[in-house]
Amino acid sequence: MNEPISRRSFIRGSVAAGLATSLGAAAPLAARDDRKVRVGFVGVGSQGTNLLQTSLVMDDVEVPAICDIDTEHLERAQRLVEKRGLPKPEGYTGPEDYKKMSTREDLDAVVTATPWELHVPVLVDAMNNGKYACTEVPAAFTVEDCWKLVDTSERTGMPCFMLENHCYQQNNLAVLRMVRAGLFGDLLHGECGYQHDVRFVKFGPDGELLWRGKHSVTRNGDLYPTHGLGPVAHWMDICRGDYFDYLTSTATRSMGLNHFIRTKFGADHPNARRQYALGDIVTTVIRTYQGLTITINHDTQSPRPYSNMMKIQGTKGLYNELRKAVYFEDLSPEEHTWEPFDKYQEQYEHPMWTAWKEKSEQFGHGGTDYLKVRSFYDAVKEKKPTPIDVYDAVAWSVVTPLSEQSVAGGSVPVKFPDFTRGKWKTNKPIFGV
Numbered sequence: 001m002n003e004p005i006s007r008r009s010f011i012r013g014s015v016a017a018g019l020a021t022s023l024g025a026a027a028p029l030a031a032r033d034d035r036k037v038r039v040g041f042v043g044v045g046s047q048g049t050n051l052l053q054t055s056l057v058m059d060d061v062e063v064p065a066i067c068d069i070d071t072e073h074l075e076r077a078q079r080l081v082e083k084r085g086l087p088k089p090e091g092y093t094g095p096e097d098y099k100k101m102s103t104r105e106d107l108d109a110v111v112t113a114t115p116w117e118l119h120v121p122v123l124v125d126a127m128n129n130g131k132y133a134c135t136e137v138p139a140a141f142t143v144e145d146c147w148k149l150v151d152t153s154e155r156t157g158m159p160c161f162m163l164e165n166h167c168y169q170q171n172n173l174a175v176l177r178m179v180r181a182g183l184f185g186d187l188l189h190g191e192c193g194y195q196h197d198v199r200f201v202k203f204g205p206d207g208e209l210l211w212r213g214k215h216s217v218t219r220n221g222d223l224y225p226t227h228g229l230g231p232v233a234h235w236m237d238i239c240r241g242d243y244f245d246y247l248t249s250t251a252t253r254s255m256g257l258n259h260f261i262r263t264k265f266g267a268d269h270p271n272a273r274r275q276y277a278l279g280d281i282v283t284t285v286i287r288t289y290q291g292l293t294i295t296i297n298h299d300t301q302s303p304r305p306y307s308n309m310m311k312i313q314g315t316k317g318l319y320n321e322l323r324k325a326v327y328f329e330d331l332s333p334e335e336h337t338w339e340p341f342d343k344y345q346e347q348y349e350h351p352m353w354t355a356w357k358e359k360s361e362q363f364g365h366g367g368t369d370y371l372k373v374r375s376f377y378d379a380v381k382e383k384k385p386t387p388i389d390v391y392d393a394v395a396w397s398v399v400t401p402l403s404e405q406s407v408a409g410g411s412v413p414v415k416f417p418d419f420t421r422g423k424w425k426t427n428k429p430i431f432g433v
């Protein structure tokens with residue numbers, strides 16, 4: 001998660017919806033034919049609303065049904081669809097109504113942006129009903145649930161896509177092209193993280209625990225690994241030539257949430273005294289079968305500006321997002337000196353971004369929300385595999401339970417299950433090709 005639906009982003013989204021016709025036509029991945037994609041949404045809180053608004057900009061998307069247990073959220077979403085000139089979607093409000101919704105004949109796909117614990121039940125049900133399944137991050141947070149997604153997708157033949165916006169980020173896509181062009185030589189090491197002060201979404205206005213905060217009470221590991229890991233996995237051809245072998249994780253003590261509640265609501269607030277399991281900073285190191293390493297940082301309950309701090313390093317040079325710089329032994333003008341990334345961004349701009357740049361800021365998460373849902377709808381329309389598939393989704397998401405195991409065992413190494421069942425050795429890259 002980058003930012004919750006702030007008033008600003010909500011308004012930005014509404015502006016985007018207002019520009020529907022012109023932007024729909026100008027977008028690089030715009031509809032290639034007249035067929036409609038018919039999507040049902042489950043969970044239209046903050047990110048679900050972002051995704052819905054972004055989808056409503058597209059002329060070839062229809063939304064016949066929406067499910068949310070919060071009737072205010074549901075009705076807001078229904079109004080957004082009607083405002084776009086489309087029929088009012090049928091509303092579902094029961095806690096398991098997503099099951100009823102996914103049996104509808106008039107849906108091609110189901111998108112879930114619910115709390116984490118509902119992703120797998122909704123996805124499995126959607127696939128079992130012959131729908132393309134699509135989830136916000138992370139796809140799952142137990143090893144068993146990861147297998148459930150793989151087994152269901154393989155048995156039903158239905159794709160399962162995870163909406164990892166950072167894979168669609170302009171700089172990350174340019175770096176992907178640079179990796180593939182061989183600028184970095186043989187890759188050695190990547191670094192990434194989710195460094196986001198989300199204390200304000202872990203607690204409500206009176207300091208009460210919200211669903212995201214509840215995970216911090218009982219779980220100690222990297223609870224949100226995919227924003228950083230997704231792009232690095234693409235750079236390293238994970239699931240397609242290489243695969244994660246094992247990880248180790250280490251957590252600091254947990255101080256941040258107590259400090260936050262004490263400062264805001266006083267020392268007597270029950271959540272000021274509560275013991276939280278989640279260490280404030282969790283550091284994970286992954287080693288791949290080909291001998292590459294990745295560090296992932298999880299830092300969500302201390303005051304700080306947002307960062308994914310992406311880095312990639314190979315035998316010929318390296319990229320550093322925070323510095324907005326690269327260094328290549330055989331290209332950079334001065335030895336041992338960083339070179340600005342801008343020139344490379346321009347030279348290696350991914351085609352997804354070429355016609356897109358100026359419009360992107362009107363959409364959530366710097367425009368990546370548009371690109372990620374569009375690439376999903378394109379796959380649905382063309383009945384193709386999705387560019388991020390079920391194996392990617394679970395290989396990146398499974399870091400959460402494995403890191404919890406490692407932390408609990410005193411930073412012991414934990415093996416990754418091979419969800420591809422050996423297919424990573426022969427699979428070819430599919431993302432951004």
Ligand SMILES: NC(=O)c1ccc[n+]([C@@H]2O[C@H](COP(=O)([O-])OP(=O)(O)OC[C@H]3O[C@@H](n4cnc5c(N)ncnc54)[C@H](O)[C@@H]3O)[C@@H](O)[C@H]2O)c1
Nearest residue numbers: 001002043044045046047068069070073095113114136137
């Ligand atoms: N990709 C990103 O950058 C990004 C950003 C924000 C959130 N997210 C992800 O989006 C998801 C939702 O997060 P959020 O911040 O929007 O949460 P939220 O709490 O704002 O919204 C969740 C919605 O799900 C609904 N819901 C709960 N139980 C339900 C059920 N049984 N059936 C139907 N609906 C139900 C809630 O009523 C609510 O409207 C999470 O997985 C989160 O990690 C991703």
